Amino acid sequence: MAPLRLGVNIDHVATLRNARGGPRPDPLRAALLAIEAGADGITAHLREDRRHIQDADMARLKESISKPLNFEMAATEQMLDVALKIKPRAVCLVPEKRTERTTEGGLDVVGGHDYLAPFVAELSRAGVRVSLFIEPSAEAISASASIKAPVVELHTGAWCHAVEVGESGLAEREFARLEKAVANAAGQGLEVHAGHGLDYDTARRIAAFPQVVELNIGHFLIGEAVFVGLAEAIRRMRAAMNEGRASKAGTS
Numbered sequence: 711m712a713p714l715r716l717g718v719n720i721d722h723v724a725t726l727r728n729a730r731g732g733p734r735p736d737p738l739r740a741a742l743l744a745i746e747a748g749a750d751g752i753t754a755h756l757r758e759d760r761r762h763i764q765d766a767d768m769a770r771l772k773e774s775i776s777k778p779l780n781f782e783m784a785a786t787e788q789m790l791d792v793a794l795k796i797k798p799r800a801v802c803l804v805p806e807k808r809t810e811r812t813t814e815g816g817l818d819v820v821g822g823h824d825y826l827a828p829f830v831a832e833l834s835r836a837g838v839r840v841s842l843f844i845e846p847s848a849e850a851i852s853a854s855a856s857i858k859a860p861v862v863e864l865h866t867g868a869w870c871h872a873v874e875v876g877e878s879g880l881a882e883r884e885f886a887r888l889e890k891a892v893a894n895a896a897g898q899g900l901e902v903h904a905g906h907g908l909d910y911d912t913a914r915r916i917a918a919f920p921q922v923v924e925l926n927i928g929h930f931l932i933g934e935a936v937f938v939g940l941a942e943a944i945r946r947m948r949a950a951m952n953e954g955r956a957s958k959a960g961t962s
């Protein structure tokens with residue numbers, strides 16, 4: 711079975727830093743510690759409003775970390791310029807609304823096909839691996855394949871939210887949707903990642919799908935770090951993912 715990578719999203723270390731306007735806590739320090747604790751990569755989202763990660767953070771991360779940097783961004787000309795300068799290992803294209811608290815849904819890859827395709831082509835030409843953050847739907851997966859993105863990241867937010875608020879019927883329907891989408895995307899030759907809202911339990915369940923090769927997790931880990939420390943939260947997450955990987959997909 712393919713190994714399952716853990717990308718640790720450090721945006722919310724920057725959120726905390728920006729609350730006071732000084733240099734602490736430093737997201738680069740968190741990234742270095744996360745790697746030491748077992749992260750396979752670091753994910754950071756440079757939002758158009760720069761509400762957490764700043765341009766200088768991206769440059770410092772690229773410069774200083776020993777594992778791949780996954781640069782999340784909206785598909786805009788300005789972000790493309792930044793990404794082409796930084797040259798991260800990977801870019802994940804996400805939808806972005808200024809008023810949202812976090813990335814709310816997947817990219818509109820069906821309606822946005824012609825708009826998105828040149829971004830994927832240009833980043834790919836620069837040697838950056840591009841993923842599209844999409845809803846776990848058949849339409850979004852087919853559109854992603856036709857945009858020629860090599861990777862899709864399936865949005866797990868709806869499922870995780872349903873689990874979190876105890877809506878078990880909805881949670882199982884969302885999980886079944888994800889299960890179908892994972893098989894569908896892998897069947898179309900796409901590399902499959904997943905992320906948004908994952909905690910130890912939901913990461914354990916998603917890890918059981920052998921086609922999923924990367925999980926990107928942020929908010930829960932940074933929150934847990936308050937209680938157990940970042941390194942310990944990452945070690946526990948790694949252990950949950952390993953347990954899930956060793957189990958049969960679909961069981962909890």
Ligand code: PXP
Nearest residue numbers: 813843905906907926927928929
């Ligand atoms: N993947 C993508 C594409 C995201 O936009 C985010 C949130 O920035 C994550 C993963 C991580 O989500 P969370 O912070 O809820 O773990």
